[in-house]
Amino acid sequence: MTKKETKQLEQDDKHYIWHPFTQMKDYTEETLLIVKRAKGSYLIDTNGKRYIDGVSSLWVNIHGHRKKEIDRAIMRQVRQVSHSTLLGLSNVPAIKLAKKLVSIAPRGLSRVFFSDNGSTAVEVALKIAFQYWQQRPHPQKEKTRFISLKNAYHGDTLGAVSVGGIDLFHETYRPLLFKTYQAASPYCYRCSLKKRYPECSLACLNQLEKVMKKNHQKIAAMIIEPEVQGAGGMLMSPPGYLKGVRRLCSRYSILLIADEVAVGFGRTGRMFACEHEGVHPDIMAVAKGITGGYLPLAATLTTEEVYQAFLGEYREFKTFFHGHTYTGNQLACAAALANLEIFEKEKALQKLQAKISYLGNKLRPFTALSNVGEVRQKGFMVGIELVKDRKTKEPYPLEGKIGIRVTNEARKRGVVIRPLGNVIVLMPPLSISYRELNTLTEIVYKSILEVTGD
């Protein structure tokens, strides 16, 4: 692409596109990167410059870009049909994918409701949980509310925002939202109960139990990001926490919704994060990595018990009156099937284990930096929390844009990452090579040094 063509695109981008989660006033030429192509772990811009895709194109890419098996599966599907509706019809890849998802999902999840992004998968989960209590054999109609966690992120649609817990993103919309019960976040580095793991004996679970004990008759479900609160800052739950949540939900007859949108499909080192603690949710939402980072697709899985509550004579109107236009889209389902086949064929999860340890070793030097408060890792999800003062854990003021500055610095050096406030996120494709991991971590290390002036 010529310099002139690039310039024109830059101008048109600034003229026409309103970018998500972006202060457009700050959106300058310096920060503009127009992706033209990609290959493996690399994004390539209109000038031919290559960048390591350090956050898997917003946590979705799994086996790398231009993976030939996925490319081919989509093209094969294009030659058959690209889209027909799932409302009243079915299609080949959607059926095969639903069967495959049930076979790999945590035990007990037996039905698949397709949608097209993480937020819709969560909306579907919330509505199903709500409606389940209204119309199951022994209805409990007062069970209409939800529990979620501080620092939770479940998407940007209003239901998902209602169960969100990040003030910066969610507070503006409060008048539009339904009320939820909020429990403490298992954010050990900044424990709101001022305790330390493991001496705390998971005191945050006691606090959660108090809320449940008092209100369980009004609570339909608890929604949680299993093992890692992603957008909240890559907050890894302490061992035993997720299992404890499951135990409490069962004790108080509260459905457990596992939002595996970010952590699903190998991100944490297991196919689903719930597997780390042998947890079986009642409802599970998946999206992001489901198509290997190719096409928008999501699914909400439920147990048979939940599904059965929606069956009845038509006139009873127990139907789940919900559906998105592109639900079960063939191209996306074909991509997802190919993605899951690669997991098996290439033994991707087995191979990932050594890479996870390698990444852990590469992260060790970061902990010595004077402005790094904590380095958190679960599988291939990493959060490096920058702090103004390591001793007091005083955060950098958000206005200082420390995370964004590190990101810009990394970009100059050939790495694309995206921070969460003061937390630098690394989440490369699972297929990244050891050499590329070296480059990624070295560039991010240097960028932090440069910006913090360590």
Ligand SMILES: Cc1ncc(COP(=O)(O)O)c(C=O)c1O
């Ligand atoms: C845990 C979790 N749930 C839901 C979502 C929303 O997904 P989407 O952006 O596809 O709507 C996200 C997105 O980051 C997420 O991390």
